[in-house]
Amino acid sequence: MSRLQIENLSVRFGTGEPVVNQVSLTLQPGRMLALVGESGSGKSVTAHSILRLLPPQAHVSADSMTFEGRNLLTQTEQQLRGLRGGRIGMIFQEPLSALNPLHTVEKQISESIAVHQGLSRSATRQRVLALLEKVRLPRPESLLGRYPHQLSGGQRQRVMIAMALANDPTVLIADEPTTALDVTVQAGILDLIKQLQQDMGLAVLLITHDLGLVSRYAEDIAVMHQGCIVEQGLTIQVMQAPAADYTRHLLAAEPGGSPPVADPNRPVHLRTKDLRVWFRQGPKTLFGRKSWFRAVDGVDSLVRRGETLGVVGESGSGKSTLAMAILRLIESRGDIELDGTRLDPLNRRAMTPWRSRMQVVFQDPWGTLNPRMTVGQIIGEGLQVHRPDLNATERAEQVATMLEEVGLPATWQHRYPHEFSGGQRQRVAIARALILRPELLILDEPTSALDRSVQHQVLELLRDLQARHGLSYIFISHDLKLVRAISHQLVVMRDGKALEQGPTEAIFRDPQHDYTRTLIDAAFSTRVHALG
Amino acid sequence: MTFNNPVHQRQWQAFRANRRGYWSLWIFAVIFVLCMGAEFIANEKPLLVNYQGNLYVPVLQSYPETTFGGMFETETNYRDPFVRELIEEDGWIIWPLIRFSYSTINYDLTVPSPAPPSAENWLGTDDQGRDVLARIIYGFRTSVLFGLILAFASSVIGIAVGAIQGYFGGWIDLAGQRFLEIWSSMPILYLIIIISSFVTPNFWWLLLIMLLFSWMALVDLVRAEFLRCRNMDYVRAAKALGVPTPTIMWRHMLPNAMVATLTFVPFILNGAIIMLTTLDFIGFGLPPGSPSMGELLGQGKANLHAPWLGISAFVSLAFLLSLLIFIGEAVRDAFDPRKYLQ
Numbered sequence: 001m002s003r004l005q006i007e008n009l010s011v012r013f014g015t016g017e018p019v020v021n022q023v024s025l026t027l028q029p030g031r032m033l034a035l036v037g038e039s040g041s042g043k044s045v046t047a048h049s050i051l052r053l054l055p056p057q058a059h060v061s062a063d064s065m066t067f068e069g070r071n072l073l074t075q076t077e078q079q080l081r082g083l084r085g086g087r088i089g090m091i092f093q094e095p096l097s098a099l100n101p102l103h104t105v106e107k108q109i110s111e112s113i114a115v116h117q118g119l120s121r122s123a124t125r126q127r128v129l130a131l132l133e134k135v136r137l138p139r140p141e142s143l144l145g146r147y148p149h150q151l152s153g154g155q156r157q158r159v160m161i162a163m164a165l166a167n168d169p170t171v172l173i174a175d176e177p178t179t180a181l182d183v184t185v186q187a188g189i190l191d192l193i194k195q196l197q198q199d200m201g202l203a204v205l206l207i208t209h210d211l212g213l214v215s216r217y218a219e220d221i222a223v224m225h226q227g228c229i230v231e232q233g234l235t236i237q238v239m240q241a242p243a244a245d246y247t248r249h250l251l252a253a254e255p256g257g258s259p260p261v262a263d264p265n266r267p268v269h270l271r272t273k274d275l276r277v278w279f280r281q282g283p284k285t286l287f288g289r290k291s292w293f294r295a296v297d298g299v300d301s302l303v304r305r306g307e308t309l310g311v312v313g314e315s316g317s318g319k320s321t322l323a324m325a326i327l328r329l330i331e332s333r334g335d336i337e338l339d340g341t342r343l344d345p346l347n348r349r350a351m352t353p354w355r356s357r358m359q360v361v362f363q364d365p366w367g368t369l370n371p372r373m374t375v376g377q378i379i380g381e382g383l384q385v386h387r388p389d390l391n392a393t394e395r396a397e398q399v400a401t402m403l404e405e406v407g408l409p410a411t412w413q414h415r416y417p418h419e420f421s422g423g424q425r426q427r428v429a430i431a432r433a434l435i436l437r438p439e440l441l442i443l444d445e446p447t448s449a450l451d452r453s454v455q456h457q458v459l460e461l462l463r464d465l466q467a468r469h470g471l472s473y474i475f476i477s478h479d480l481k482l483v484r485a486i487s488h489q490l491v492v493m494r495d496g497k498a499l500e501q502g503p504t505e506a507i508f509r510d511p512q513h514d515y516t517r518t519l520i521d522a523a524f525s526t527r528v529h530a531l532g
Numbered sequence: 533m534t535f536n537n538p539v540h541q542r543q544w545q546a547f548r549a550n551r552r553g554y555w556s557l558w559i560f561a562v563i564f565v566l567c568m569g570a571e572f573i574a575n576e577k578p579l580l581v582n583y584q585g586n587l588y589v590p591v592l593q594s595y596p597e598t599t600f601g602g603m604f605e606t607e608t609n610y611r612d613p614f615v616r617e618l619i620e621e622d623g624w625i626i627w628p629l630i631r632f633s634y635s636t637i638n639y640d641l642t643v644p645s646p647a648p649p650s651a652e653n654w655l656g657t658d659d660q661g662r663d664v665l666a667r668i669i670y671g672f673r674t675s676v677l678f679g680l681i682l683a684f685a686s687s688v689i690g691i692a693v694g695a696i697q698g699y700f701g702g703w704i705d706l707a708g709q710r711f712l713e714i715w716s717s718m719p720i721l722y723l724i725i726i727i728s729s730f731v732t733p734n735f736w737w738l739l740l741i742m743l744l745f746s747w748m749a750l751v752d753l754v755r756a757e758f759l760r761c762r763n764m765d766y767v768r769a770a771k772a773l774g775v776p777t778p779t780i781m782w783r784h785m786l787p788n789a790m791v792a793t794l795t796f797v798p799f800i801l802n803g804a805i806i807m808l809t810t811l812d813f814i815g816f817g818l819p820p821g822s823p824s825m826g827e828l829l830g831q832g833k834a835n836l837h838a839p840w841l842g843i844s845a846f847v848s849l850a851f852l853l854s855l856l857i858f859i860g861e862a863v864r865d866a867f868d869p870r871k872y873l874q
Contacts, residue, residue, distance in 0.1 A: 329771055351774070373783075382774075433769075
């Protein structure tokens with residue numbers, strides 16, 4: 001018997017096209033159903049409509065929506081409130097914003113116990129401790145009084161799970177539970193959810209865009225595309241023999257391939273020696289010892305011409321700070337050598353001519369373009385600084401060529417950034433960086449905010465540009481699959497230090513360091529829990 | 533900042549959608565333009581004189597009385613019935629709508645001043661026999677001009693200071709904030725009263741003194757906006773391109789701060805007008821004899837038996853301030869990102 005059954009669910013906002021169109025899903029006890037799709041495919045809206053968590057302008061209609069024999073469509077708001085956090089638990093993507101920053105861990109969890117069970121204070125505390133133990137948080141007593149900001153991302157997500165489990169739910173809805181987390185933490189959280197599912201016989205709805213996770217954890221899969229379910233079935237079957245074109249498209253978009261062949265005897269392009277970036281932290285006392293946060297702590301690295309140096313590490317490992325230091329956008333100690341010239345002693349003015357020779361692309365496609373400038377103005381800005389001899393028409397010509405080179409129509413230069421999708425914006429950002437014809441491009445998580453299939457296209461573009469112009473890249477990412485697909489050399493960073501470096505394939509084949517091994521395991525292991 | 537920018541277009545549409553604010557802007561603009569030409573509406577000199585086939589423009593140029601066959605070498609007094617007769621014998625006169633300037637004293641009153649409204653003095657006269665309507669028109673012009681110049685100058689200074697504090701941060705920011713705290717705790721009204729006891733305050737003196745204190749209104753807003761923006765990726769990308777700092781501030785960061793600024797300008801304008809009126813009312817404002825709302829309110833208070841003084845001043849002041857508030861509300865709503873960033 002199914003725990004939760006949805007038939008022909010449709011959701012539309014206002015009078016627009018339906019964002020969820022005739023979706024039918026069934027959750028079985030003790031099984032995990034993965035709802036997979038790219039951003040905007042309507043998977044979160046589907047999940048939120050189960051507990052009627054959508055904004056009031058959403059129109060929800062369905063033939064039936066039954067939970068343990070009860071019709072959810074006819075439940076009053078009051079009855080639904082009993083289900084939310086009670087029989088149906090929910091975990092959200094961003095644990096920092098889903099937890100109330102002013103409440104302690106104990107208060108967060110006991111709140112829903114108090115609402116649904118009305119236990120005494122000491123019984124509640126026992127229950128909270130048991131839950132924290134259940135989500136495998138070490139030393140639960142010490143956590144009770146902590147506030148969300150004092151916890152790590154993984155711990156926060158575990159607290160969220162504890163909250164969702166507080167009232168012995170039978171259905172757990174996990175909306176991208178690990179997207180905001182590092183890979184090693186990600187594996188721990190999903191292992192936990194899987195374990196709970198098996199122990200407690202939970203029916204789990206896992207919403208994700210990551211097919212790698214699905215094949216490892218979920219028994220069943222439903223692929224969503226533009227509001228419709230295009231394919232549904234057992235994960236193993238769907239993965240091995242996808243029936244729908246879209247599923248095949250998604251599977252093909254998993255990063256693969258290898259970087260363009262590079263000659264190992266090329267001259268050195270960029271070299272850093274003992275590069276350090278320390279930030280002062282803690283309260284300042286007049287004569288006290290200063291305490292430092294070592295964001296980057298003595299990194300030696302080397303990029304040859306036409307090669308890609310991959311930099312991997314988890315959040316907080318200092319990868320982005322390293323990039324900022326090489327670009328001389330933050331203060332650093334140690335040598336930075338570009339084409340044999342020391343950059344670190346140069347002042348702002350002397351640095352300007354060098355700026356055109358190394359450029360940067362940032363992660364967030366929405367924050368990287370000034371919303372008040374046209375794409376032509378954005379791309380042409382660098383020319384205004386470094387090529388003042390060009391007039392407006394010549395600039396526009398160069399911008400047009402550049403747009404075509406990154407695969408966008410040249411006529412789009414009069415458009416504004418808000419008219420572009422995430423992938424197109426990243427192309428514009430790449431065009432802005434490339435218009436000065438730099439030889440070194442620093443890519444700081446350039447595809448992390450993009451869907452897999454778009455990611456794939458951007459990666460192809462980068463490889464193509466490298467092959468055509470002989471560019472050198474520094475490719476920063478937390479995604480080992482991506483890094484493997486593009487870099488020749490690899491640096492593994494942790495706590496500001498370079499743990500391991502060398503040729504990419506050598507490191508993947510034979511990692512020297514335990515930490516590297518953990519990272520690789522988390523990204524590539526194909527442990528399948530599937531029950532068939 | 534082009535008008536083609538879709539963001540600006542949507543803001544303009546949102547502004548137009550607020551009918552009250554949109555019409556207030558139009559009414560204010562019309563009144564403002566009319567008041568700029570106050571000399572052509574309320575004046576003791578004719579607009580045009582035809583005398584012996586020659587055209588004279590007394591409103592722009594001064595002619596001695598001898599031009600029209602009088603006997604004095606001084607400027608013609610066109611209100612003198614004798615001069616009027618001289619001209620009309622051999623020509624004609626076109627008068628402005630109101631035949632009084634702000635300082636014209638009506639000596640032909642049949643009742644003691646302040647005289648109640650009549651066909652000649654539509655809103656009556658004040659206690660010195662000057663036409664109230666003419667004084668309101670000129671006073672309106674002074675108030676609005678004063679407010680506009682003050683709002684503009686304090687915006688420029690406030691934005692510049694806020695931008696520098698926000699962009700550079702650190703010590704500059706810290707020092708600036710402390711200075712602002714000290715400076716803003718000065719009692720501005722007493723300072724003006726003290727200063728006006730040893731300089732004779734005219735329009736520009738008052739402007740300068742008030743500017744010393746009014747520029748702080750925008751600093752915090754602009755500073756916060758710049759603090760937020762300086763970590764945006766597009767600002768970092770511009771730095772990586774080697775774009776000079778002033779250009780980054782001007783092109784990438786200022787437009788964001790302008791939203792906060794433009795929202796505040798109508799209210800700053802309002803505050804400036806109220807401040808000027810207050811000073812005139814208590815007698816520390818513009819030099820004696822200048823037309824002003826505050827002075828008229830003061831007369832209304834001193835002459836309670838002549839209600840047209842107080843009522844006229846009150847109605848015109850309330851009208852002006854309400855218009856500005858309506859415009860300000862519409863601007864604020866139009867710039868609300870929830871309205872145009874969908």
